[in-house]
Amino acid sequence: MRLASAPSSAIDAAAWTVAADELVETVRELIRIRSVNPPAPGALDGELVAARRIAAMLTEAGLEPEIVEPEPGRGSVHARLRGDGTGGDALLLLSHLDVVPAPPERWSHDPFAADLADGYIYGRGAVDMKAMVAMELGVVRLLAAEARAAGFDPAHDPIPGLRRDVLFTCTADEEAGGLAGAKWVAEHRPEWLRAAGALNECGGVSVTVAGRRLYPIQVAEKGFAAYRIAIRGTWGHGSMPREDNAAVLAAAVIARLAVQGPTRITPVMARFLDLAAASLPSEAGQILDALAGDDPARAEAALAAACDPMYARALRALLRDTVSPDVVHAGVKYNVIPGDAVVEVDCRVLPGTTEPAMRAMLVERLGPELAAVCEIELMVYGAPVEAPADGPLYDLLVATIRDHDPDGIPLPVMAPFATDAKHTSTVGTPTYGFSPLQLDPDERFLERFHGVDERVGIDALRWGLPVLYDVVRRFCS
Ligand SMILES: [Zn+2]
DSSP, X not given: OOOOOOOOTTSOHHHHHHHHHHHHHHHHHHHHSOOBSSOOTTOSSSHHHHHHHHHHHHHHTTOOOEEEEEETTEEEEEEEEBOXXXXXXXXXXXXXXXXXXXXXXXXXXXXXXXXXXXXEEESTTIIIIIHHHHHXXXXXXXXXXXXXXXXXXXXTSBOTTOSSOEEEEXXXXXXXXSTTTHHHHHHHOGGGTOSSEEEESSOSBOEEETTEEEEEEEEEEOEEEEXXXXXXXXXXXXXXXOTTOHHHHHHHHHHHHTSOOOOOOOHHHHHHHHHHHHHSOHHHHHHHHHHHSSOHHHHHHHHHHHSOHHHHHHHHHHTSOEEEEEEEEEOSSTTEEOSEEEEEEEEEEOTTOOHHHHHHHHHHHHHHHHHHTEEEEEEEEEOOEEOOSSSHHHHHHHHHHHHHOTTOEEEEEEESSOOTXXXXXXXXXXXXXXXXXXXXXXXXXXXXXXXXXXXXXXXXXXXXXXXXXXXXXXXXX
């Protein structure tokens, strides 16, 4: 069943239709700009082109956007809508304009053509995250249009009815850690990110489980710690095999590290499991109860038996610190025993796990003999982040979802991956994954991220725009 959004008071039905059509066209236009990260050498249509196009749209709306370009071609764009200043700190609409590469071979549509088919827009960035860029732009355009209609200048005058400022910030380089994007902005333009709260990608998207629509709102995300493990063996002649062949040692290292670690339920995930269990039919509820319990074997059995593998993978990752060995190098020639090997591992840590604790876990899993031939070097680290799963903004996100989908079940969740929330947290802005979309029950949303045939539903977008608008209006009024 497709539920109509409750119309938001300030805008009539005809205006919503126009805004939704414009939203669809904006998503398509942004997908066609190949803002791929890492940028192809000499590419002319990268992030800066996308930033300039967004700036042009903001200028058309009567605003005065600003672009920064910390490295050639790596543009981020920002605009501010003013409130009358009586309502407290701003609300930040945060997004990123880069996308991961999309080798076209297995796509059924050109990843940069933004084809319309079966009620969907296809293309790289459709869900990660040009749909949300366009929804945030859509809200900004509606607010600016209301100011113009009332005879005000949206670039300088307060927007009628707004008591807080609304910040729009769309950054480059999120897909590679934000060094040329949100991290740079946090250090050099912190006023672009500093706010009472931020709305960002990933959460607020419906997930249909056992016939019920859950809306996980992202309030936390795991941290990451990537390590390079240098393994010392002995060089030799391939005709006389050795136990200390570094490739053989690397295989043992990988086998030990690839084993799943013990579960630890963080407070956010405990609340997620409780709320989901209470809302779902008893069978699904029992699975979630098993997950929240302290019997790992029972939890794993429940996951494996009953859960869609896509959700099972995500839940497993959210209930423990994870280790994924993703790079292995050894050997120079078939008849030379390699004396050196390198394994790189991607570790994702729960809130409460420090980097030294993660490293200690690796050493423990290797065991003393293997650890003695391994040198573990930290390559990159980002701490976990959490925003309050209560308080005015979180409560408003929950209430607004319920207003637009009375059968919906909003609940807090953690993301297994990192977003620009890592950088907004450095300027003290609590950041929520909230890019509202009401999906078809069968849509495999999580697999669209960085996947083949990435797409976003047109009805899902039409539902989301008024939800996002209402959140902004209500929080800032
Ligand atoms: Zn993203």
